[in-house]
Amino acid sequence: MTFLTKLAIAASLATALTSTAMAADLVVGFSQIGSESGWRAAETSVTKLEAEKRGIDLKFADAQQKQENQIKAIRGFIAQGVNAILVAPVVATGWEDVLSEAKEANIPVILLDRGVDAPQDLYLTSVASDQVKEGHVAGQWLVDTVKDKDCKVVELQGTVGSTPAINRKKGFEDAIAGHANISIIRSQTGDFTRAKGKEVMEGFIKAENGGKDICAVYAHNDDMAVGAIQALKDAGLKPGTSPLVVSIDGVPDIFAAMVAGEANATVELTPNMAGPALDALDAYLKNGTMPAKFIITESKLYTPADNPQGEYDSRKGLGY
Incomplete structure (x- = not known):
């Protein structure tokens, strides 16, 4: 078996391994608020696990509870040319400029667990509780x-x-x-x-x-x-x-x-906001399916x- 034949088989195998998930070279930026609580740490952990499971290269940025750090991180993701951006916004206001920049770069943005006061056409969907x-x-x-x-x-x-x-x-x-x-x-x-x-x-x-x-x-x-x-x-x-x-x-x-x-x-x-978010992103990137603007998770009393x-x-x- 020649080297080129082996290489072709390996390429076919790699394609098969990723055919049921997002492409392995998909790059997603994740701007996280910080680690102010146990829940926030769990959200970060679950998001990383969901990305790994799907073969996504997740670029993680911890904003340390500062909006200016999040905006800087998002602009960095845009400059890197990521395929999509996840953001858990620290506050509701002050996002229109940077979200507009992402839209101009054709990079879909998904909000996790918090909303923003900005036009809805600036983000693909928002995954959060009520x-x-x-x-x-x-x-x-x-x-x-x-x-x-x-x-x-x-x-x-x-x-x-x-x-x-x-x-x-x-x-x-x-x-x-x-x-x-x-x-x-x-x-x-x-x-x-x-x-x-x-x-x-x-x-x-x-x-x-x-x-x-x-x-x-x-x-x-x-x-x-x-x-x-x-x-x-x-x-x-x-x-x-x-x-x-x-x-x-x-x-x-x-x-x-x-x-x-x-x-x-x-x-x-x-803490699993990333699962529904990445499902929505997968459908959007594969065939242009637009998700619901707001994907609501359950709120259960214990x-x-x-x-x-x-x-x-x-x-x-x-x-x-």
Whole structure:
């Protein structure tokens, strides 16, 4: 068998191996917000695994929670001539120029888990949860739990200007509207981080009679809730009993807190945004199929009745 024959066979085999997936030389840029939470780390891990599974060369850029770093990374991807760009935008505004540049370069952009305030024709699709619904599910859980009891709530907001912070606040407020016994007495950003959540909660405790006047803590993500739980314990309070703790994401540590009786409810946000995103990209690149502009993932409520130890164990392997 000649060298050229061997080479032809090898080429045919390589073609066969990639025929059921995207081309192995497909290059996709991924501008990630950073690693401010366990959920964010899991999203990064799952995205890398999805790209590897499909034979995609994923160019990863960590923005360290700074929009200017994301814009720089996206412009770098455009200059490299990548085939597509995934971006989890740190805030909602300020994207029109760079997204227009990507469009002019014929590079499709897919948004992951957060939206932007920009014309919809500047991105191919947005894969995210219904963030208003997430907040509403959390608020409805509190309404159903406290019933007619007077309940003063402190709120740990996400990053100022981010779509999850805006929408999760709106959904929660919509759920408790009309229930005069439930009120948000303090609300401040914890920037989606555990350390800042703890710091802000310490301030709430000092401002509210050592925390004794707080009926419930609502955190826009689990990491802030875990930080708040530590602050409450340090102050001699009993999170999970007084006050109640409800948050969003479904990361392993919030299930560990449930096992310990220190958290009451979480609304799951799947870290697998890349799977639906890359499915949509595959169809678009292969035959021009336009995906739905918004691909919505499920928002499921979990409480201590839902086997939190099992949930903790199953999620630890996802890269959290």
